Amino acid sequence: MNEENFYQFSTLTVLALLVFFYGGTYLLTLLIKKKKENTDAFMVSNHQIGFGLGAASMTATWIWAASFYGAATSGYTYGISGPLHYGLWGALMILFIYPFGRRFRKLAPNAHTLGELIHARHGSSSQLILASSNILGSIISLMVNFTASGALVSVLSPLSFQAGVIIAGVGVLCYTLWSGFRASVLTDFAQLMAMMAVAILIIPAVMFALGGPQTLSEGMSLLTPEQANLFSMDAILNQGAPFFVAVLAYAIGNQTISQRLFAVREDHIKPTFITATIGYGAIVIGLGMIGLMALMTGMEPIGGDMNNLIPQMVSMYLSPVFIALFFILVIGSLSSTADSDLSAMSAIVMADVYGKNIAKNKPDPTKMLFIGRLTMIVATLIGVILASFSMDILIMLVFVGALWGAIVFPVIASCFWDRITNTAFTSAVIAGLVMFCIARFELLPLVGVVGGLFELLAAVGGGVVLGLMAFGFCGRRVGLVFGTLCAIALAYFSIGFLRDYTVLLASLMAYGVSTIVCIAVSLMSSSKFDFSQIDQKVINYDPAKPAAKG
Amino acid sequence: MQTFILALYVLIWPLISLAIFAVIGIATVKDIRAAKRNKRELV
Numbered sequence: 001m002n003e004e005n006f007y008q009f010s011t012l013t014v015l016a017l018l019v020f021f022y023g024g025t026y027l028l029t030l031l032i033k034k035k036k037e038n039t040d041a042f043m044v045s046n047h048q049i050g051f052g053l054g055a056a057s058m059t060a061t062w063i064w065a066a067s068f069y070g071a072a073t074s075g076y077t078y079g080i081s082g083p084l085h086y087g088l089w090g091a092l093m094i095l096f097i098y099p100f101g102r103r104f105r106k107l108a109p110n111a112h113t114l115g116e117l118i119h120a121r122h123g124s125s126s127q128l129i130l131a132s133s134n135i136l137g138s139i140i141s142l143m144v145n146f147t148a149s150g151a152l153v154s155v156l157s158p159l160s161f162q163a164g165v166i167i168a169g170v171g172v173l174c175y176t177l178w179s180g181f182r183a184s185v186l187t188d189f190a191q192l193m194a195m196m197a198v199a200i201l202i203i204p205a206v207m208f209a210l211g212g213p214q215t216l217s218e219g220m221s222l223l224t225p226e227q228a229n230l231f232s233m234d235a236i237l238n239q240g241a242p243f244f245v246a247v248l249a250y251a252i253g254n255q256t257i258s259q260r261l262f263a264v265r266e267d268h269i270k271p272t273f274i275t276a277t278i279g280y281g282a283i284v285i286g287l288g289m290i291g292l293m294a295l296m297t298g299m300e301p302i303g304g305d306m307n308n309l310i311p312q313m314v315s316m317y318l319s320p321v322f323i324a325l326f327f328i329l330v331i332g333s334l335s336s337t338a339d340s341d342l343s344a345m346s347a348i349v350m351a352d353v354y355g356k357n358i359a360k361n362k363p364d365p366t367k368m369l370f371i372g373r374l375t376m377i378v379a380t381l382i383g384v385i386l387a388s389f390s391m392d393i394l395i396m397l398v399f400v401g402a403l404w405g406a407i408v409f410p411v412i413a414s415c416f417w418d419r420i421t422n423t424a425f426t427s428a429v430i431a432g433l434v435m436f437c438i439a440r441f442e443l444l445p446l447v448g449v450v451g452g453l454f455e456l457l458a459a460v461g462g463g464v465v466l467g468l469m470a471f472g473f474c475g476r477r478v479g480l481v482f483g484t485l486c487a488i489a490l491a492y493f494s495i496g497f498l499r500d501y502t503v504l505l506a507s508l509m510a511y512g513v514s515t516i517v518c519i520a521v522s523l524m525s526s527s528k529f530d531f532s533q534i535d536q537k538v539i540n541y542d543p544a545k546p547a548a549k550g
Numbered sequence: 551m552q553t554f555i556l557a558l559y560v561l562i563w564p565l566i567s568l569a570i571f572a573v574i575g576i577a578t579v580k581d582i583r584a585a586k587r588n589k590r591e592l593v
Contacts, residue, residue, distance in 0.1 A: 032593055051581065052576070053578055056578065213556055213557035217552050
């Protein structure tokens with residue numbers, strides 16, 4: 001099938017492209033390599049990353065191979081509004097975290113992970129919930145990225161799927177292993193510049209190769225009324241809304257983001273995250289347009305597999321040079337995310353597991369560094385094995401997403417409200433996860449009183465999401481009022497309706513239930529937390545580096 | 551008119567990408583210069 005439908009590189013050409021990419025990236029990291037790396041710098045650099053490198057790293061990390069394929073699939077399925085409903089909400093995940101990120105930095109200027117902050121606030125159980133969900137999420141992300149590499153290599157060359165997986169795994173590990181997060185940030189910049197340059201060229205190239213704007217205009221007749229509608233309800237309910245719900249969950253639950261929050265210079269957090277938001281949105285929505293153009297030309301994805309859309313369009317309409325650029329685009333996107341996942345996991349095991357729970361805040365920096373590098377090697381091995389055997393662990397992503405949804409309110413509230421307790425945190429997360437599973441897998445029939453009750457809880461969850469977003473930008477009073485009004489409005493519209501959209505219902509319930517339980521259990525206790533303790537407990541581990549001032 | 555709007559809708563994204571490309575590129579050059587001036591590491 002491959003030879004007939006996709007352009008085929010020779011084995012030598014594809015190996016040369018991979019050696020050029022990974023060899024060049026490795027050489028770049030030699031510029032910053034030190035014989036003896038600093039433990040803290042290995043996790044978060046010097047807390048002084050500038051605006052340019054910070055924005056580039058944040059954007060490159062957030063764009064993974066699935067971003068292109070997902071946006072193109074959305075464009076092909078939902079038409080005009082499809083790419084917007086994929087890229088816009090993904091971009092807002094970056095934007096909505098920065099107000100909370102500034103609070104995290106203020107409370108714990110020397111933190112390496114969000115888990116450390118939660119450890120100082122609540123103790124081990126809450127911290128380990130966060131850490132374990134992060135590790136699981138990063139392993140899945142690694143597997144997906146290595147799988148994308150295997151699929152790309154096997155589709156565009158005679159090399160096998162496994163060869164593509166192993167080359168990506170070894171390539172990423174080689175340039176990240178020694179300098180950790182520092183290498184990740186530096187290479188992210190080069191990778192993003194390459195990705196942007198390719199995206200800027202490929203999108204207009206595909207459009208004009210198809211026959212220009214006139215062809216698109218004629219292709220409008222192939223769209224259904226729903227696909228031609230910029231405000232399609234089908235696209236909003238099936239694509240936009242579930243993504244919107246995940247906005248805060250993925251931002252809070254993902255160490256790759258919080259690592260950059262703790263690494264960027266504090267006064268650069270806002271411009272860094274705003275630029276990354278726009279950059280991510282433009283690249284991903286733009287590449288999603290290739291899916292829309294495929295729909296408008298009446299193209300059918302080979303074998304009905306939507307992941308073939310972009311490679312098929314590029315193979316059919318562009319020259320081999322552009323196909324090589326597309327190859328670099330996908331390898332760059334998956335590598336930048338994979339190296340960030342490796343850095344994130346190593347920081348979690350170094351700081352959250354070893355630093356806080358084994359060494360009790362008095363770690364040996366040399367041993368800590370060794371543990372971080374060992375974590376990278378083990379994580380790469382696991383990612384390569386899972387990807388090579390095409391193991392279906394994506395169901396785990398459902399649980400990780402639910403877990404992240406359930407921790408959003410407890411994490412944010414713990415940083416602003418002194419009455420949240422460890423019991424409230426853990427019980428809220430467990431309750432949110434249990435109720436998510438009941439709704440998601442329909443363990444109880446979603447009819448009658450149960451259906452109505454679940455829809456009410458989901459409405460509360462919707463109010464929590466919107467209220468937290470308003471709170472982040474406009475303060476507590478606006479957040480409370482806006483969240484309450486939204487919950488009431490959502491309750492009115494969702495009763496008898498939302499039960500037909502179980503993914504959305506279950507995700508919103510995770511937010512709603514965890515919030516209700518967290519508040520109720522916290523109010524049962526009269527204890528109050530002194531936030532100044534966090535800065536004292538979250539420390540630098542390597543005496544070679546001076547502490548950042550709060 | 552529809553043709554123009556459709557072309558704009560598709561091409562606006564690479565244009566925005568180009569602008570961000572320039573912003574990040576210029577900011578990084580400034581980061582490198584500042585690091586050299588202050589004799590500290592870039593990352």
